Amino acid sequence: MPISAIKKLDNSFYHRQRVVTVARDLLGKVLVTSFDGQRTTGRIVEVEAYNGEIDRASHAWSGRRTRRTEIMYAPGGAAYVYLIYGIHHLFNVVTNKKDVPHAVLVRALEPLEGIPVMLQRTGKPSLDHTLTRGPGNLSRAMGLLTLHTGSSLLGDTIFIGDDGYRPKRADIVAGPRIGVDYAGEDAALPYRFYLKGNPYVSGPKTAR
DNA sequence: CTGACGATTCACT
DNA sequence: GTGAATCGTCAGC
Numbered sequence: 001m002p003i004s005a006i007k008k009l010d011n012s013f014y015h016r017q018r019v020v021t022v023a024r025d026l027l028g029k030v031l032v033t034s035f036d037g038q039r040t041t042g043r044i045v046e047v048e049a050y051n052g053e054i055d056r057a058s059h060a061w062s063g064r065r066t067r068r069t070e071i072m073y074a075p076g077g078a079a080y081v082y083l084i085y086g087i088h089h090l091f092n093v094v095t096n097k098k099d100v101p102h103a104v105l106v107r108a109l110e111p112l113e114g115i116p117v118m119l120q121r122t123g124k125p126s127l128d129h130t131l132t133r134g135p136g137n138l139s140r141a142m143g144l145l146t147l148h149t150g151s152s153l154l155g156d157t158i159f160i161g162d163d164g165y166r167p168k169r170a171d172i173v174a175g176p177r178i179g180v181d182y183a184g185e186d187a188a189l190p191y192r193f194y195l196k197g198n199p200y201v202s203g204p205k206t207a208r
Numbered sequence: 209c210t211g212a213c214g215a216t217t218c219a220c221t
Numbered sequence: 222g223t224g225a226a227t228c229g230t231c232a233g234c
Binding site: 211212213219 | 222223231233
């Protein structure tokens with residue numbers, strides 16, 4: 001099924017103050033990448049908000065500012081892709097204004113266009129729910145790498161758009177983020193959002 | 209320069 | 222449910 005017209009999200013979407021709201025609003029939107037003429041798209045079905053300096057789970061906690069995290073302090077609307085465990089590339093969206101290091105981790109997509117390309121990139125034989133389940137898997141399928149850190153999401157290579165799809169309010173579930181046990185009390189914050197019942201949502205069954 | 213470790217995934221029990 | 226993979230990043234010397 002072809003996607004209807006996708007309207008690219010602009011600065012007014014990314015520059016909002018409340019990263020938790022931006023994260024929730026990203027559910028149902030469409031992530032698009034076009035590398036080497038190969039376009040892949042997927043609907044965002046799971047996200048996590050990272051609330052800057054006051055969030056112990058964030059790379060920018062207590063104002064931490066290093067070469068890697070510098071992009072988080074840029075104005076909203078840029079990509080932040082970093083490597084974890086030496087293996088996986090994780091795709092984040094920088095939000096808020098300059099010097100406020102908010103970000104949203106995109107954890108899962110429902111594939112829409114370019115599935116053959118995704119299969120090629122991941123080496124998987126056929127489409128199943130593991131293709132874009134989990135932040136490492138989705139980044140691989142979409143061709144996202146650490147070198148894409150700093151890319152504007154207002155351009156045509158990597159962007160997020162709205163195709164008119166609206167998740168039902170009742171289908172949006174909030175819960176604690178995954179893999180942030182080290183973050184003390186902040187580990188319990190309901191900063192993870194996903195679409196209930198969607199097969200591409202990651203985490204243990206108890207967290208879906 | 210060195211060492212510890214991570215916003216994960218996969219194979220295996 | 223457990224453990225290994227694998228390397229860039231960062232704090233500390």
